[in-house]
Amino acid sequence: MRASVLLMLFALLLSIPPVLADDEVAPVVSGPAGKKAFDDLARWYDGNGDLDFETLVERLASPDAAERKEACDYLHALLAQLLDDETNGRVDLERLFRWGGGVRSRARDTRESLAKEFAEKAEGAEALKAARWLVEEETLAECQQHGIAALRRIRAPETADVFKQIVARPHSNGAVLVGAIEEIGDRELTALAPEVLRLRNHYRSAVRAAVRRTAEKLGVETPIGPFEPNEAFTPRLDRQLARIASMVLPKAPKDATWITYEYTVHFRNGELHKYTYGGWLLDENDESYRVLDYYAQEWNPEKKHTR
Known part of the structure; x- marks a missing residue:
């Protein structure tokens, strides 16, 4: 049990994105709009400035084409920078203390809100850059849908x-x-x-x-004929299904035997600690067993330390 808990904690630590040094982080969008978004967000994260998202959204529907373009370019830079900031360490992640864990990102929440507002206000060809980014670069399905909603509003x-x-x-x-x-x-x-x-x-x-x-x-x-399932499998779909299959936890074979075993850990100070585990015996050789435990983790305990 102790080993399983330690493994879970280790996996949790691995899920936290690495924090980059300040000199390694740069605006993801080049030009004045990208630099402004980068700096404005930095001040906002630190609590030293406000971002007037309401005014920005209103400017997206301005009758002035130049004002719309400036607002849309800035919004595009904000969206791209917010996505990058999820993993570059510029914004702190909030750990969720619930079953299954996970984290909450201020950058992600803000991006979702901005994308939704943009989808309702997008006007003119000036908004095309941000809308395309949401459809082509955004990773969240909900934000991608806001992108297509914006594109459907743009009459260009x-x-x-x-x-x-x-x-x-x-x-x-x-x-x-x-x-x-x-x-x-x-x-x-x-x-x-x-x-x-x-x-x-x-x-x-x-x-x-x-x-x-x-x-x-x-x-x-x-004429459009009936659906032919066998013809619907494209190379891309095959790759997607293969990736999904790789995420599935291993299954115990029907003929696998459930075993309980005691494993002895030898510490450097000479102490011996014995732990009792259970799992399905998948295979074994002269040196070790191959066991699938009730956490769907595979183990290979050495026989010389197991009984």
């Missing part, structure tokens, strides 16, 4: 290229992908019909339904 010719990229890849976030497909239909972007039709056998049912609706809006005459 350049958005067609963004929608094309989202469906051509296609995007791994189903809500983002559905939003792009629907917007292609709503805007009657007939030139993108071939990209949309390639998703007619997508593994997500919501995506397939969106393809059918958009194909009808675009007047596509190509």
Whole structure:
């Protein structure tokens, strides 16, 4: 039991991002907007300054294009810097004392709030940079969805290229992908019909339904047949499933025997401590056992110290 607790504490320590020296941290966005975001956030983290997010959000919908661009460039820099600050040590992480543990990041919470506000206020081509960042660079699914919501508000010719990229890849976030497909239909972007039709056998049912609706809006005459599951497995999906499978805890074989064993630890001062463990015996050789304990951890206790 003691060894298991120590392992859990060690894993918890490994989950805490390393703190970088001040001279190793730099703005992630080049230019004046990036430098301003970097400095403003530093003062805000230290409690030496306020960030007027409310005014920033209001400026996103300004009738003045120059003011909108300045606000959107600054917002883009803030979002990118907040993401980097989650792991570069500039902002303290709050440990959550609940079952399962975890941490809470002020940088993450702020980014989520800003993304949501941006999705409701985005206007004009000036907002495209921040919206694309949310869709293409953001790691949180919720913020990615705010990004596609912002893109759907932006009425600029350049958005067609963004929608094309989202469906051509296609995007791994189903809500983002559905939003792009629907917007292609709503805007009657007939030139993108071939990209949309390639998703007619997508593994997500919501995506397939969106393809059918958009194909009808675009007047596509190509028949869309029934779903063929075997054809839905793309190389990208195969890689995703393989990564998911690697996260699954090992299972004990049905024929594995549950054993209880005593393990002796020899300390440098000459003391001997004996610990009793239980687990499924998976395998053994001349020197050690291979055991899966009730924490789903594999152990290889040496036979000379085990009985």
